Amino acid sequence: MSSILLSLFGAASQGLTWAILALGVYITFRILDIPDMSCEGSFALGGSISSFIMVSLNWNPFITLLIATFFGMIAGLVTGFLHTKLKIPAILAGILTMVGLYSINLRIMGQANTALLGKDTIITFVQNLLPSAEMLGIKNSVLQTTATILVGLIFTGIVISFLYWFFGTEVGCCIRATGNNPAMVRAQGVNTDKMKIFGLILGNALVALSGALVTQNQGYADVGMGIGAIVIALASIVIGEVIFSRAKNFAHKLIAIVLGSIIYRLIIALVLQMGLDANDLKLLTACVVALALSIPVLKKTTAYIMISITLKKIANAIQIKFTVKRGRK
Amino acid sequence: MLTLTNIYKTFNPNTVNEKLVLNGLNLELNDGDFVSVIGGNGAGKSTMLNMIAGVHFPDEGSIVLDHEDITKFPEHIRAKYLGRVFQDPMMGTAANMEIEENLALAYRRGKKRGLGWGITKEERALYIEKLKMLDLGLESRLSSKVGLLSGGQRQALTLLMATLKQPKLLLLDEHTAALDPKTANKVLELSDQIIKENSLTAMMVTHNMKNAIQYGNRLIMMYDGIIIFDVSGEAKRNLHVSDLLEKFEQASGGEFANDRMILS
Missing domain, CATH: 1.20.5 (Single alpha-helices involved in coiled-coils or other helix-helix interfaces)
Incomplete structure (x- = not known):
């Protein structure tokens, strides 16, 4: 019994680190109405950059998160440029960035994956701030999960506050309106191309941040870690939207997505406990998203x-x- | 104040669908003119308005607004001079956003958008006051989603948005065509009232000849991408629908006006 509880606890902590990915995809998919495939590339980009800098340059894990976020912004800028200035259809522009990033990620890491063995991550940093497992009388793995949940809560909290503020500003309102009715926004004197690029930059920045956090949590980065990321994000979004359909306020909607991400991880943990082959997970997720959409x-x-x-x-x-x-x- | 000189526009050039829409169009608008624009389908009325708004660009010719050549300005740059209401009530507003958010977007037309709050308290008072003028009860629904409004309400709101920041030129592109007759009349009355109160310069495309005669101080009729009839002042006031039909017949060489124009 306790093993099930433990795995659910772990699932919740995972859900929080992956929630930022869902929030990033929410910006492009729901607010901008662009199915942005580049997020699969920028998720792995965040992980690759964070792990490379930590392992090869020995930099502080916090700073690697910021750098990963910055490079995610560049990925979004590239997709935005391809889509708006070069008039490539949004879905194809995203795929081009995603495919290009695959090679770039391999270049960054110099190999297909990088382990963070013995490196201080943001999770261990928080763990060291807490009292030791022996003092609390719990297992070390439980303490680690607790640290992950704390980190997840802090980061999702910061991201949600930022998004709530940003989408209330003049620029934020224009981005929301662009996803709604671009013709109207142009008639009000706003460059819709610019707004789309801003949205894609913001979305991919969050996706890369999430990739870096997930990497530090799981202890390694893999060039294939982004595969299916958009589907996982969409699953979290639709689960959150369906279960918390009463959320009308923007902040509540964002919180609903975070909860959706946690619930998604709980469902996955449950079906794995029930004996589902882990290889079938992506198929299951795809079916759930197709059904929900x-x-x-x-x-x-x-x-x-x-x-x-x-x-x-x-x-x-x-x-x-x-x-x-x-x-x- | 607005001068269109020798405007040519062909859609889908060098294809089977090639269509010459504007064929050397010339037009001079005076300050305070309220022009109704009529003409059959495909005469180029909407294209002319879209050309002024920057949705399409002319193949040849120039557009000068208040001594500034805006021929090459993209749509969002010239938006600061123009107020626009579209035929489709869905076009002029963002459905998933609140009434006040839509108004706030319009209130900042032509201004640089920064990271200040999207709506401020002082603005709200202004919006309530302006919405009261519409007399549609919208002043108590500031935070309702625009998607919940009826077509007529949305057009009235778009009209308000188009004139919230005084435009140099107001473009009404068949803005009552999608509404039922009663609502259409109300929106027309409202347009007339707003144009008069703010002494705006305006162009209104319509398929309804009666409305074209009733409203505005000037009337132009288009056919095959040029203006074939331009009348203003006293002469316009004395016009009748039959005069317009006659003009139209002459221009089209006996070919009769389309059903919509006769019925209306």
């Missing part, structure tokens, strides 16, 4: 309407029974 269409089918009507009738019947019972008392 098709909800608007499915809602219009007769089968869905019949089921929802029956469910409502059952719910009503139960409610009537309940009130009748209470009335008798």
